[in-house]
Amino acid sequence: MSALTLILKKTPTQQVDVSPLIPENLTDLSKPEIGAIILVTGNQHVRTDTIFTISGDDPERLIFTGETTKLDYIGKNCSIGQINVQGSCGAYTGMGMKGGQINIYGNTGAFTACEMRGGLVRIEGDGGDFLGAARPGNQIGMMGGMVIVTGNAGARVGDQMRRGTLLIEGNAGNYAGSRMLAGTIAILGKTGNYPGYGMKRGTLLLWHSPNKLGATFNDCGCHTLGFLPLLLESYRSLETRFAFLPKTTGRARRFCGDMASLGRGEILILVP
Amino acid sequence: MIINGVKIDPAFAEAFPMKATRILITAQDLKWAYHSAQTMTGFATSIIACGCEAGIERELDPSETPDGRPGVAVLLFAIGGKGLAQQLEARVSQCVLTSPTSALFAGIYEGELIPLGKNLRFFGDGFQISKIINGRRYWRIPVMEGEFLTEEKVGMIPAIGGGNFFVLARSQPQALAACEAAITAMKKIPNIIMPFPGGIVRAGSKVGSKYPGLKASTNEVFCPTLKGQTRTNLSAEIESVLEIVIDGLSKEDIQKAMRAGISAVCNFGAQNGICRISAGNYGGKLGPIHFHLQEIMMGRMA
Numbered sequence: 001m002s003a004l005t006l007i008l009k010k011t012p013t014q015q016v017d018v019s020p021l022i023p024e025n026l027t028d029l030s031k032p033e034i035g036a037i038i039l040v041t042g043n044q045h046v047r048t049d050t051i052f053t054i055s056g057d058d059p060e061r062l063i064f065t066g067e068t069t070k071l072d073y074i075g076k077n078c079s080i081g082q083i084n085v086q087g088s089c090g091a092y093t094g095m096g097m098k099g100g101q102i103n104i105y106g107n108t109g110a111f112t113a114c115e116m117r118g119g120l121v122r123i124e125g126d127g128g129d130f131l132g133a134a135r136p137g138n139q140i141g142m143m144g145g146m147v148i149v150t151g152n153a154g155a156r157v158g159d160q161m162r163r164g165t166l167l168i169e170g171n172a173g174n175y176a177g178s179r180m181l182a183g184t185i186a187i188l189g190k191t192g193n194y195p196g197y198g199m200k201r202g203t204l205l206l207w208h209s210p211n212k213l214g215a216t217f218n219d220c221g222c223h224t225l226g227f228l229p230l231l232l233e234s235y236r237s238l239e240t241r242f243a244f245l246p247k248t249t250g251r252a253r254r255f256c257g258d259m260a261s262l263g264r265g266e267i268l269i270l271v272p
Numbered sequence: 273m274i275i276n277g278v279k280i281d282p283a284f285a286e287a288f289p290m291k292a293t294r295i296l297i298t299a300q301d302l303k304w305a306y307h308s309a310q311t312m313t314g315f316a317t318s319i320i321a322c323g324c325e326a327g328i329e330r331e332l333d334p335s336e337t338p339d340g341r342p343g344v345a346v347l348l349f350a351i352g353g354k355g356l357a358q359q360l361e362a363r364v365s366q367c368v369l370t371s372p373t374s375a376l377f378a379g380i381y382e383g384e385l386i387p388l389g390k391n392l393r394f395f396g397d398g399f400q401i402s403k404i405i406n407g408r409r410y411w412r413i414p415v416m417e418g419e420f421l422t423e424e425k426v427g428m429i430p431a432i433g434g435g436n437f438f439v440l441a442r443s444q445p446q447a448l449a450a451c452e453a454a455i456t457a458m459k460k461i462p463n464i465i466m467p468f469p470g471g472i473v474r475a476g477s478k479v480g481s482k483y484p485g486l487k488a489s490t491n492e493v494f495c496p497t498l499k500g501q502t503r504t505n506l507s508a509e510i511e512s513v514l515e516i517v518i519d520g521l522s523k524e525d526i527q528k529a530m531r532a533g534i535s536a537v538c539n540f541g542a543q544n545g546i547c548r549i550s551a552g553n554y555g556g557k558l559g560p561i562h563f564h565l566q567e568i569m570m571g572r573m574a
Contacts, residue, residue, distance in 0.1 A: 163404070182402070184403070201401070203401075203403070223418060223419070224418065225412070225418075225419055226339055226375050226412075226418075226419060226421040227403055227405070227410060227412050227419070227421050229339060229340060230338060230339050230405055230410070230421070231403065231405055233340070234405045234406045247340075264398075264399070264401070266401070
């Protein structure tokens with residue numbers, strides 16, 4: 001069986017909501033039935049086969065290709081299978097995802113992996129703003145699973161994140177981990193201003209000191225933390241730069257905060 | 273059956289079902305892992321009065337531990353799951369949490385899960401931090417020395433307690449030397465512990481007593497000083513009897529250990545004062561699991 005491939009026939013004029021096109025929805029459908037699925041684009045309802053050419057027959061391996069930046073909600077609520085996006089994609093990729101894997105070979109728009117609950121999102125490019133955050137108006141962001149970004153991430157990654165792991169190989173924008181409730185965000189590159197703004201619990205693990213640290217973060221000093229080698233060791237099985245980090249003694253400078261909020265969070269800056 | 277001049281009695285050891293768990297204690301070096309493990313397994317020889325039976329199973333190489341530090345594996349056994357959970361929590365809170373550089377991990381993930389650091393975390397008084405690593409929850413508890421890392425839960429599985437055999441010898445030193453050799457041989461077997469001091473028991477007990485309320489009392493038929501005073505199982509030349517008690521995760525584990533131990537004792541042979549091997553059974557009052565000495569030594573194991 002070959003992967004079920006959805007090729008955009010031409011660049012849509014407006015963003016397309018492709019949330020119905022997830023492996024579990026397509027498992028028992030024939031190609032004509034898949035083609036008849038109605039998608040929303042702008043104020044229009046269109047059949048899938050009017051904008052996509054459909055080939056292949058394995059819905060557990062789904063490929064989106066063409067001008068994929070026009071696709072929003074790729075893999076929304078997905079719980080099984082693998083979705084590959086051959087290019088950059090729009091907003092809300094992997095929203096509410098419960099399991100399976102989404103690979104994006106390009107950049108993602110805002111709110112990628114927002115309110116995600118499980119599975120793996122892998123971005124071979126840059127992640128947009130509000131990666132792993134809550135949807136606007138909601139109060140709980142990512143609740144499980146893992147996101148790997150090989151490039152940079154935008155502002156407010158992990159906003160209101162509740163559980164799970166964000167691994168960012170490049171730089172992160174301002175306010176990383178803002179209003180975080182729990183979970184782990186690890187950033188290999190540089191971090192913008194005011195990381196952890198308003199964070200209640202959770203861990204921001206940094207390899208470089210942030211540009212500006214909020215005045216409501218207090219220095220707890222340098223410490224050897226036993227869980228750090230264990231945590232980094234758990235990344236060794238992943239396909240990421242985090243898997244190839246030198247073994248650490250677990251020594252880190254610990255800043256606690258945000259003291260203007262609950263203050264149980266921490267920013268750990270690894271000591272080489 | 274006679275091996276190297278040592279008579280193997282046609283007896284059986286009477287064992288009973290227990291619940292067991294394994295925990296891993298790591299530390300900066302083996303010395304501190306042992307300090308912690310030895311303290312937490314202290315006063316855990318017999319279920320008669322200790323609440324649990326516990327012992328150090330083996331040393332762990334850094335490559336075998338979750339945090340890559342040296343450590344030891346500890347097995348704990350109790351009659352019921354509730355009792356085991358209580359004993360585990362009490363012992364780790366007083367002896368592992370308090371021990372410098374220690375960290376505590378689960379050594380079994382099967383069976384019913386019982387708290388390991390789940391309640392211990394409250395020692396952190398609100399400053400404790402949870403981390404889920406590879407699907408398992410850990411707790412980081414701030415302590416004066418730094419941070420104590422513990423896994424949240426550990427598995428509890430059915431196990432067997434009370435495997436045993438007796439070494440009957442012409443003198444105390446000969447009996448003890450043979451038993452020490454047996455313990456050295458048995459420590460190479462995984463999934464078992466010998467919970468008594470040094471693995472060896474001098475006060476073998478029978479079930480019940482003439483005194484009301486006493487659950488166990490001296491096993492007078494194997495007491496050499498009572499040979500002329502009461503019914504005895506000892507011949508004239510036997511001056512000392514020692515017992516080795518084995519708890520194991522399965523019947524096979526105990527059988528392997530008994531075979532290794534009895535073989536080591538028999539290697540001492542009659543020429544070194546070892547007369548007989550026997551076993552403790554109490555007419556079926558103790559438990560339903562029977563380890564027949566001769567069958568084990570003939571290699572007929574379950």
